[in-house]
Amino acid sequence: MQNYLHCNACDGKHRRYSTDRFILTARFCSRCGTRHAAKEGDLWAESSFLGYKLHFYACMEGEVFDVTEWAACQGIGSYHVEPDPHTVHLKLKTRQTHPSGFNSRSEEKDFENFMRAFFGQFPSEEERFQGTNKPRKRRRKKKH
Numbered sequence: 066m067q068n069y070l071h072c073n074a075c076d077g078k079h080r081r082y083s084t085d086r087f088i089l090t091a092r093f094c095s096r097c098g099t100r101h102a103a104k105e106g107d108l109w110a111e112s113s114f115l116g117y118k119l120h121f122y123a124c125m126e127g128e129v130f131d132v133t134e135w136a137a138c139q140g141i142g143s144y145h146v147e148p149d150p151h152t153v154h155l156k157l158k159t160r161q162t163h164p165s166g167f168n169s170r171s172e173e174k175d176f177e178n179f180m181r182a183f184f185g186q187f188p189s190e191e192e193r194f195q196g197t198n199k200p201r202k203r204r205r206k207k208k209h
């Protein structure tokens with residue numbers, strides 16, 4: 066019973082499939098061309114086959130599950146759902162049994178930025194938006 070989701074549309078149950086995705090790099094973002102962290106209750110779509118097929122994923126109980134079958138029955142795919150989003154707009158009510166270890170979304174972002182900088186994979190979020198603007202040094206006035 067643990068690997069099934071109740072469906073409001075058919076009043077049945079649909080299987081959720083465990084994935085090997087790490088929570089801190091679970092969601093692909095087409096805008097940034099990288100992966101972002103997922104948090105408890107996030108539900109998002111990712112495209113495959115040149116954008117013709119959508120897979121739905123959800124972060125529940127500290128893990129990432131493929132919930133495509135459940136989402137299709139719920140009719141979520143028939144609505145305009147942005148695949149590979151930068152920001153998650155769909156949320157599920159879940160019972161969190163395995164806390165992520167982060168107290169806030171800002172802590173997750175800090176850790177994500179640290180990992181990116183550490184591995185040199187991508188610039189941090191702040192660096193992406195600041196561009197090449199570097200802080201200017203203050204010049205001291207000479208005393209006469």
